[in-house]
Amino acid sequence: MASSSTQTLALQTDSSALNCFKEKLMAKIFRFYDEQSLTDVTFKVSNPTAHVPAHRLILAAASPYFENLFKGNKGNKPIIEINDIDSDIFERLITFCYTGQALITVTNVGAMLKAAIRLQLDDAITRCVEYLMAHIDEYTLHDAYMLERETRCEILKRKFIEYEIKNFMEISQSDEFLNFDVEKLQRILESDNLNITREEVAFEAIKRWFNYDVAAREKQLPLLIACLRLTQFDADFLLTHIQPLPGCELLAFKAISWISKPEARTKINMRFTEPRGVSAANCNEKTLLVVCSEETEINPKVLQYNKAEGKWQEYASIKYDHYGCRTILKDDNILFIGGNKNGAPSNIVRSWNIRSKTWQNLPAMKQARWRHCVVELDGKIYAIGGREGKINLTEDRAMSSVERYTTSDGWEFVSSLNDRRYNASAVTLNGKIYIMGGRNSGVPLKSVECYNPDSNTWTSCADMTECHWLHGVAVHKGHIYVVGCFSGNGTVERYDPQQNTWSKICSLEVGRGIIACASLDNKLWAIFFSVSGNKISVSVYNEENDRWEQKCAFPGHFVLSCYVVPVALLK
Structure with missing residues (x-):
């Protein structure tokens, strides 16, 4: 039994010398184990039958299970049988007791975790859980949930909660x-x-x-x-x-x-009254991703905004030769839908994966269209209106048809718009689709329609105060913002869905060109062709002062679409 003087001496020992002593001691102990020297217990393990020698003192120090086993009557036997753990798994965990390391694989992690729980090896349990969560895609989600239910492991349960919140x-x-x-x-x-x-x-x-x-x-x-x-x-x-x-x-x-x-x-007694928080730790740090082109809207580039440096950088170049197509962000993919190739409208749908930068073909729309709108609502993709004619100013045929895509049913028509329109803009808000502006037979529109998927109906909303087409649109703080017009009209309007009213806010010095906008970091952003600078500019709306503040120049020419994406998606 150690005396108080030896304990005090140990505490006063230089930490580096103490660590060196521990390393030498553990190396010596593991060598004894490796050489099967001075072992004082042997385990007979089944499936397949094997004999695993070890040192009682080491195992008792590593696990309460072994400590209690060796203190009991059964622990005095020179050979102890273990019948509920495979021999390979058991030997790996005995090695863990000496080294703190074990070879964990996708195929054995489930058995390793169960055995570690059985042997009360807390550190081994933690290692197994960490490995499982790091390789969850390989292990499959179904098997992982089965393992959680079988083991009732609290560490795994806690890690799953974190994973489920994040994904x-x-x-x-x-x-x-x-x-x-x-x-x-x-x-x-x-x-x-x-x-x-x-x-x-x-x-x-x-x-x-x-x-x-x-x-x-x-x-x-x-x-x-x-x-x-x-x-x-x-x-x-x-x-x-x-x-x-x-x-x-x-x-x-x-x-x-x-x-x-x-x-x-x-x-009023309510549990939650504020919006959910945003944190970089759970991959919620967001930035802007813009699809743009130099001149003709084909073969676009994808640019990302570096918030730390306040500038844009190229993320990728894309080969897509359809003029007037529309894009939408779906999970980790940008979907390119329709467009006009060689003067004829197309019903093509292709998916470009942001992470792998690879293409995949998706089922084509039922109807060819270009200059249409695309939105996602409740996991379903909607293609709305557009033009069906060729690229010919005298053949200005607007469409009213709407079709919806799901992975299970493909494309299917839903109720048509009340007004034919192309070059409009659409957003989703509160479980509904809003489409506004555009053109019909060359005539600019100020009308607005709302689609309710529950009743499959389009209803008219209050008209905008002015006509807008190829304009920017974004949902921001529960309102819909319409920014500018292709013709150079810089009017900015805000729609209140509860009151069904439009009001004007501070306008922008917009030149002739396509406009894009988005809500990022609780602020409204707009990308547009600036009259004063004769270039594409980026501005942020200051709500307190009702004015637009310029952020930076933009290196593109035609802005096709703008999305808010997690920064982690672009790494």
């Missing part, structure tokens, strides 16, 4: 998601770091989970709806989508009161 948009579409218990899903949805592009994504995920077993989950639904940032929806969405849900009437009423009566907010 929620993908996870929520998986079959495994439908079997999440309510406590697990509640913990995920409560997270301020939930990685979603908009709050509607979380709502749609809850609906999918709920519809999988309505009878069993009806009482649990309000618990999950309460985890949403309900104040980020507008009153129409709350009345249409939240209030009809069983047990959610009061939640909808509170949220509507919070939105419409700011003076009463201190009296």
Whole structure:
């Protein structure tokens, strides 16, 4: 037994000398193990049968399981049988007790984790979980969830929660998601770091989970709806989508009161009233990605904005020879839809992966179109309106047809627009599609339409104050902003969906050219041809002072589209 004087001496020993001593000691111990020297216990392990010699003192120090085993009656035997662990896995974990290292592979990580839990090797459990999460794509999500359920490993459960928060948009579409218990899903949805592009994504995920077993989950639904940032929806969405849900009437009423009566907010008891946070740690740091071309809109370049340096840099060059096509960001891909090649409209759809910079062909649209609009709503791609004629100023044939794409059903027509239009702009907001402006038979439009996917109908909204075509459009802080016009009109308008009204804000000195805009870092950005600078400029709207502040020049000519993407996607 160590005396207090020897303990004090050990504490006062120089740390570098102490570390050196420990390294030599462990090296000597491992050599004894490697040479099977001075071992005092042997394990007889099955499948296949093998004998594994070891040192009791080392194993007891490494694991409470071995400590208790050797203190018991069974531990006094020179040979101890282990029947519930494969010999290869057992030997690897015995080696871990000496070295702190083990060869973990995709094929053995499940068995390694189960055995490490059985032997109470906490460090080995942590190593297995870390390896599994780093190789989750190779292991498959289904098998990983099976392993979590079998082992009930708290470390794995915690890591899965982190993974699900970070990859929620993908996870929520998986079959495994439908079997999440309510406590697990509640913990995920409560997270301020939930990685979603908009709050509607979380709502749609809850609906999918709920519809999988309505009878069993009806009482649990309000618990999950309460985890949403309900104040980020507008009153129409709350009345249409939240209030009809069983047990959610009061939640909808509170949220509507919070939105419409700011003076009463201190009296309204709500769990979450602020939008979810943004953090670089969970891959939510965003930047701008722009598809642009030099002159003819074909063979575009992809540019990314470096926020740290305040400048643009080329990310990739793309070979795509369709004039007047439209693009949309879908997960890690940019979809190029339609366009006009050799004077004729096309129904082609191709997907360009941002990470791998490779192409993939997708099913073609039912109808060829160019100068149309494309948006994504609830995971479905919509192609709206456009031109069906050739590139000929005398043949200006606008379209009203709308078709929708899903991976399961391909392209299918839905209700047509009320007004034929091309060179319009469209966005999604609160579970609906809004399309505004454009041209019809050469005549500029100021009309606006709204599509409700639940009823498959287009309804007219309040007209814009002026006509806009090839204009920029973005959703920003619950409103729709329309920026400028191809003709050089720099008017900027803001639409309030709750009031169905348009109002003008500070205009831009826009020259003749295509305009793009986006909402990034809680600010409205616009990319446009500047009259004063005779070049493409980037400006940010200052809401407090109602003025536009110039950020930087832009090295492109035709801006085809602008997207907000995670910085991690471009690495």
